[in-house]
Amino acid sequence: MGAHYCAICKQTTFSGKKHVFGKSHQSRLRVVLLKFTEKICGCSVSQVKEARRTLKKPQVEKFDCTQHKQKIWCYCCEVEIERNVTDDNMTVLYGGVIEHMATPEHKNKTHKFWWDNKADPKLKDKVLFTAEEAERFKAEVSEVLETFVEKEDEYIKQEAKFIRAQEKHRQEVMQTLLERKEEPELSNGPNSSRLSAEVPVSSQLQSRGWGQQMGNAFADSMSEVTQTAAGQGLTFIGYQDSSTSGNVHTGAVPPWLQDDPLEGTSGAAPQKEIGPSLQDFLKQKEQEKLKKLPPNRVGANFDHSSHTDANWLPSFGRVWNSGRRWQSRHQFRQEERQKRKQKKQHGTESSKKAKMTEQLSSSGV
Amino acid sequence: MSLFLPKLTCKKDIDEAIKGVAEKVVVLRFGSDDDSVCLQLDEILSKTAHDLSNMASIYIVDVDKAPIYTRYFDISYIPSTVFFFNGQHMKVDYGSPDHTKFVGSFKTKQDFIDLIEVIYRGAMRGKMIVQSPIDPKNIPKYDLLYHDI
Numbered sequence: 001m002g003a004h005y006c007a008i009c010k011q012t013t014f015s016g017k018k019h020v021f022g023k024s025h026q027s028r029l030r031v032v033l034l035k036f037t038e039k040i041c042g043c044s045v046s047q048v049k050e051a052r053r054t055l056k057k058p059q060v061e062k063f064d065c066t067q068h069k070q071k072i073w074c075y076c077c078e079v080e081i082e083r084n085v086t087d088d089n090m091t092v093l094y095g096g097v098i099e100h101m102a103t104p105e106h107k108n109k110t111h112k113f114w115w116d117n118k119a120d121p122k123l124k125d126k127v128l129f130t131a132e133e134a135e136r137f138k139a140e141v142s143e144v145l146e147t148f149v150e151k152e153d154e155y156i157k158q159e160a161k162f163i164r165a166q167e168k169h170r171q172e173v174m175q176t177l178l179e180r181k182e183e184p185e186l187s188n189g190p191n192s193s194r195l196s197a198e199v200p201v202s203s204q205l206q207s208r209g210w211g212q213q214m215g216n217a218f219a220d221s222m223s224e225v226t227q228t229a230a231g232q233g234l235t236f237i238g239y240q241d242s243s244t245s246g247n248v249h250t251g252a253v254p255p256w257l258q259d260d261p262l263e264g265t266s267g268a269a270p271q272k273e274i275g276p277s278l279q280d281f282l283k284q285k286e287q288e289k290l291k292k293l294p295p296n297r298v299g300a301n302f303d304h305s306s307h308t309d310a311n312w313l314p315s316f317g318r319v320w321n322s323g324r325r326w327q328s329r330h331q332f333r334q335e336e337r338q339k340r341k342q343k344k345q346h347g348t349e350s351s352k353k354a355k356m357t358e359q360l361s362s363s364g365v
Numbered sequence: 366m367s368l369f370l371p372k373l374t375c376k377k378d379i380d381e382a383i384k385g386v387a388e389k390v391v392v393l394r395f396g397s398d399d400d401s402v403c404l405q406l407d408e409i410l411s412k413t414a415h416d417l418s419n420m421a422s423i424y425i426v427d428v429d430k431a432p433i434y435t436r437y438f439d440i441s442y443i444p445s446t447v448f449f450f451n452g453q454h455m456k457v458d459y460g461s462p463d464h465t466k467f468v469g470s471f472k473t474k475q476d477f478i479d480l481i482e483v484i485y486r487g488a489m490r491g492k493m494i495v496q497s498p499i500d501p502k503n504i505p506k507y508d509l510l511y512h513d514i
Contacts, residue, residue, distance in 0.1 A: 293388060296491040299451025304387050310376070314383050316447075316454045319439040319465055320511060325454070332437055 020118050037126045060148040076113040102134035369411050372425045382424050383449050390421040390484050395428050396444035403444040406470035413474050420485045442468045450488040459497040462509040469505030
């Protein structure tokens with residue numbers, strides 16, 4: 001009664017073989033076997049026995065690297081097997097599985113697995129492939145391979161033919177375009193000497209009619225060309241002549257480094273400087289600093305640059321006042337006025353006195 | 366009189382100083398150049414002026430040069446120091462009878478620095494009258510007399 005690791009339940013049991021007959025083990029086993037047989041059969045529950053089907057009719061497909069490199073874990077042998085056999089160009093679907101299942105070692109291991117886990121014997125057949133079946137499969141595979149290769153070749157040939165036809169058509173269109181260019185020159189010639197003769201008139205009429213036809217054909221061919229070009233996914237916009245201004249291959253100056261020809265004409269006001277001037281910028285900086293100060297500080301809305309006259313006095317709560325501060329200024333002004341009046345009175349009196357003394361003194365002398 | 370503190374000689378200069386200085390305390394020292402207490406105060410002011418330059422601007426005013434302000438501020442003792450912030454007069458309760466100005470000189474430089482700081486903080490919070498941080502022992506004593514008595 002040692003420690004025994006059960007790969008199905010992924011547990012270590014100490015009770016020996018009793019575990020195998022337990023409910024949980026059997027249910028897990030059923031699930032495992034179901035999944036396994038499905039994989040071998042290849043798809044979901046609705047479709048049945050695709051691998052067996054491919055046994056009878058091997059399928060060969062062009063190698064698709066996303067799908068065909070899958071591996072399957074064989075529970076019996078505890079080994080990973082490639083699902084498909086491939087040589088990087090074509091794959092035989094489920095080839096790997098069939099090969100593995102046919103080996104005698106797999107057969108032995110399968111028997112052992114069934115006995116150890118006490119699984120359902122009916123399912124055992126699904127997991128085994130006999131050797132004769134495998135041989136038959138291989139023979140058929142080679143046949144199918146040949147047909148597949150032939151098909152591929154044919155397909156490639158068809159593609160080549162199609163491409164050649166397209167190329168030819170395009171050449172023809174170019175030819176017609178070149179001929180069309182010569183036509184207007186011819187028609188201009190007869191136009192100038194119209195009045196001279198009748199024959200040239202008729203010929204000119206003919207050529208003009210022909211020119212029109214050519215024009216129509218030209219338009220048709222143009223539409224054809226665009227249609228065929230659009231069919232390929234690209235639109236032809238014309239041959240770019242860069243012999244005058246230079247190309248990226250010739251090493252010319254790129255347009256974004258050249259001076260803009262519109263600069264002098266339209267952009268007269270914004271010269272070369274953009275953004276605020278230095279003073280504005282400094283002012284903005286100071287304003288930002290001010291914003292950081294507490295908004296309820298004393299004199300926050302005091303306008304420092306307001307002009308006040310010479311008689312301005314700051315709001316000063318004076319010493320011998322009672323009442324509000326602004327009243328103190330008012331009171332001060334009143335006191336000043338009173339003082340001035342007193343001085344004036346004093347001044348007139350004293351000046352009168354001075355005059356009298358002068359007169360006395362002058363009369364005295 | 367210190368060489369480094371700016372002097373204001375007329376009413377217009379004083380007006381400009383009060384109105385012009387923004388977001389800093391304006392310290393106006395009213396006194397004269399020949400008074401010893403004024404010189405003491407001047408020394409303290411000039412020595413701390415640089416350290417307090419971000420918080421305060423200090424000016425020297427001679428009482429004889431701007432008599433209208435001498436009367437308006439009721440300056441009876443010199444030196445007297447008046448404080449403004451953003452054009453608003455700041456009152457400080459020193460424990461003395463007169464809250465509108467500081468009369469006399471400071472005992473130490475630190476007293477003056479503390480006072481300026483308290484005024485600045487109070488002004489930033491919107492207070493127009495603040496409590497003086499100076500020890501009342503160090504405040505010069507004087508009697509406030511009404512002029513008719």
